[in-house]
Amino acid sequence: MIVAGTALGGLLLSGCDRLSQAPQALKFIDKAEGVTLGVQRLVLSGQPLAKEFKVSDISPTFKPNGTFTPSDPAYLALQQNGFADWRLSVSGLVNRPLSLSLDQLRALPNRTQITRHDCVEGWSAIAQWTGPQLGGLLHAAGLQPHARYVVFRCADNLGGPGDGGKYYESIDLFDAFHPQTILAHTMNNQPLAVPHGAPIRLRVERQLGYKQAKYVMAIEVTDRLNHIGGGHGGFWEDRGYEWYAGI
Amino acid sequence: MSDAVMPIGGADRQATPAAPTQTIYRHAIVVRVTHWINVICLTFLLLSGLQIFNAHPMLYWGQYGADADPPFVSLGAVYTHDHSLKGVTKIGPIKFTSTGVFGVSHNEIRGYPRWLTLPASRDLATGRRWHFFMAWAFVLNGLIYLVSSAINGHFRRDLVPTNAQLAPRHIWQNIVDHARLKHPVGEDAKTYNVLQKFAYLGVILLMVLMVFTGLTMSPGIDAYAPGLVWVFGGRQSARTIHWICANLIVLFVIVHVIEVFVAGVANEIGSMITGRYTYRTGADH
Numbered sequence: 102m103i104v105a106g107t108a109l110g111g112l113l114l115s116g117c118d119r120l121s122q123a124p125q126a127l128k129f130i131d132k133a134e135g136v137t138l139g140v141q142r143l144v145l146s147g148q149p150l151a152k153e154f155k156v157s158d159i160s161p162t163f164k165p166n167g168t169f170t171p172s173d174p175a176y177l178a179l180q181q182n183g184f185a186d187w188r189l190s191v192s193g194l195v196n197r198p199l200s201l202s203l204d205q206l207r208a209l210p211n212r213t214q215i216t217r218h219d220c221v222e223g224w225s226a227i228a229q230w231t232g233p234q235l236g237g238l239l240h241a242a243g244l245q246p247h248a249r250y251v252v253f254r255c256a257d258n259l260g261g262p263g264d265g266g267k268y269y270e271s272i273d274l275f276d277a278f279h280p281q282t283i284l285a286h287t288m289n290n291q292p293l294a295v296p297h298g299a300p301i302r303l304r305v306e307r308q309l310g311y312k313q314a315k316y317v318m319a320i321e322v323t324d325r326l327n328h329i330g331g332g333h334g335g336f337w338e339d340r341g342y343e344w345y346a347g348i
Numbered sequence: 349m350s351d352a353v354m355p356i357g358g359a360d361r362q363a364t365p366a367a368p369t370q371t372i373y374r375h376a377i378v379v380r381v382t383h384w385i386n387v388i389c390l391t392f393l394l395l396s397g398l399q400i401f402n403a404h405p406m407l408y409w410g411q412y413g414a415d416a417d418p419p420f421v422s423l424g425a426v427y428t429h430d431h432s433l434k435g436v437t438k439i440g441p442i443k444f445t446s447t448g449v450f451g452v453s454h455n456e457i458r459g460y461p462r463w464l465t466l467p468a469s470r471d472l473a474t475g476r477r478w479h480f481f482m483a484w485a486f487v488l489n490g491l492i493y494l495v496s497s498a499i500n501g502h503f504r505r506d507l508v509p510t511n512a513q514l515a516p517r518h519i520w521q522n523i524v525d526h527a528r529l530k531h532p533v534g535e536d537a538k539t540y541n542v543l544q545k546f547a548y549l550g551v552i553l554l555m556v557l558m559v560f561t562g563l564t565m566s567p568g569i570d571a572y573a574p575g576l577v578w579v580f581g582g583r584q585s586a587r588t589i590h591w592i593c594a595n596l597i598v599l600f601v602i603v604h605v606i607e608v609f610v611a612g613v614a615n616e617i618g619s620m621i622t623g624r625y626t627y628r629t630g631a632d633h
Contacts, residue, residue: 117395118468121478130481137480141568151571154411162416217411217583219567221472223404224414225583307571341473347568348480 138345142275145347150281151306154215159289160226163218165296168257168268171316176256184300189284193252193322196243203286203300209233212283220310221342230304231287236278239322244274247324250334251277253303256316259336270314271326271334271344272305281306284317309346311337367628372538374625379502382493383620389486390597392478395466397594398459399475405451405459407591411582420588423450423459433457487559494552506540507549513542529610534630551600554593561590 120126171177179187184203191199213231235251252271260266276282284301286293293299298315305312312335326332331339338344375383406419413419422438423446435451437444447453453461462468466478497503512518522542525532532541540548563569564576564586580586608616619625 114395114463114468117392117466121396121467122471122474127474127477130477133477133481133484136484141566141572144572145568149571151567152574152577158411160412160414160417162414164414164416217567219565219583220414221403221476223400223587224406224408225412226414227412307568309567337473341471341477343476348566 134343134345137343137348141345141347145307148279151216154217154227156215156229158227159215159229163226163228163288163297164220164224165294166220166222166310168259168315169296171257171295173256173258176316176318180295180299187300187318189301189317190319191238191242191322192319194245194248194324195239195322196245197241199238199242201238206233206284206286206301209237212280213287214281214283214304214306216281216304216306218310218313221337221346229289230283230285231290232283232285232301232304234280235282235284235303235320236280238284238320239277242322244322248322249273249324250322250326252321252323252326252329252334253314253317254319254321255314256318260340265330267330268314268316268336269330270303270312270336271323271329272303272308272312276305276308279305279307307347311335311342312346369626370629371624371626373623374538374619375623376500376502377623378492378496378500380620380623382489385485385489386493389482389489390601392466392482393486394594394598395464396475396478396482399465399467399470400472400479401591402459402465402470403472407588408584409581409588410584411577413584421591425452425457483559483562486555490555490559507545509542509545513545518542531611533628537627537630547600547603551597554597554600557593558590558597561586561593565590 187203189199189201189206191201211231211233213229215227215229217225217227219225239251250271250273253269255268255270257268258266259268272282282303282305285304286301288294288297293302298313298317301317302315303313303317323329326334326344330336333339334344335342404414405423406413406415407421408417409420419438420440422436424436424438426434426436428434433447433452433455434445435447435449435453437446437450449461450459451457458465458470465475467474497507513522519542525541526543531537560576561580563573564580565583570577570583577583577586580589615626
């Protein structure tokens, strides 16, 4: 009885394991992401803010993750010079493409927020972030009517050398124009450190850590995601993770 | 419960020929269907949940928690002086070596072993996809059960203990009977006993807690319902409570399956498939 039970259990588990990675099964269960996105968009339609914490709530240590130092020579040259020559380009489906220096970003109206960063792995850390709102930049650039997504091109090659290894991310306009969606150049009152994404990282507070793109070099407004990278809207999305990371 | 009492006939598969039995219609169709869907959902949720846990095999109390913060639970690994891997499990003040099962298994650093995760190999993305798909199925299935049970009186009639059952003497007697593996006959066999009712109501509460602690881990839901984070004392506390509830549900399932075997596996499983349950009338006493 016990032997039979164990054998059956083992058979079920290995069957489960094979089923769990069958392409048809995965294609079917992926529909859950659309349901989650739909329901969360419904309950978040009033654009509530993510909770903002007190200074005393800030994590003593904020764990950096992913790339700690980009290896790209162009990035390293910018870093050598304290990012004085760094420019953020805003292009794509905009009426007035922009090219902004770090000082110009700092001179814009900035927002400061103490928020919780939730990694897809399960851990959380709290920090204070300062930077201009993405919505303001997009207004300044002027979106064209068929603009739907904002793509962030990053300097780090988390996936190895070549364009296929480049980190990138994307959000849609619903999150892009959220008041807490900022391009943070300052973390805990210090210039953003390299392990955390210097000179700027995206903060899109109602989603998980992999959406918070570091080392942002360029912003591209687009109408679709399938022609960029692996076509799923981000570095981790191309590796099986959900594009909508609100859960 | 006894809306379709069957005559005695030849239904005495379970008992000795001397003991007269009766078969009743015990489980409504909605209970049977939602029960088995729940079995599938919980199996996938547990195994994919352990896959997700393995991405960061530590648990904390409070709003935040990561590598530098003191964990409440950790399924970790250390190198011994002969450079081999040793699994070390920490739960609160308890610490023990768990090589082969927790922390280290198959010479690999991983919280739970391959045979307890879905997929077996390290694959957080796939684990998450299964977890959230099954979570939706679990919630919809659970809602069907809860709403129908509230309407058709299943809770009131079958699960809420009667005043007589809540008498301390009765509860004590019930505990003694369980310890002796003694099962009721006659009229008492037609209803759930008081420990059984506590267990079923308890596991329903645990499953509700699973949903809410799970939702609390969603940064999107937290913006919508900050009260959830407050109730559980922070996102990391919610993650820890999620894990504790999962363990308690596993414990329930173990006891539940043991009881099925003790009470008569064919009759018990059969009754959850066909709805018909056979019991000894106790006329031989």
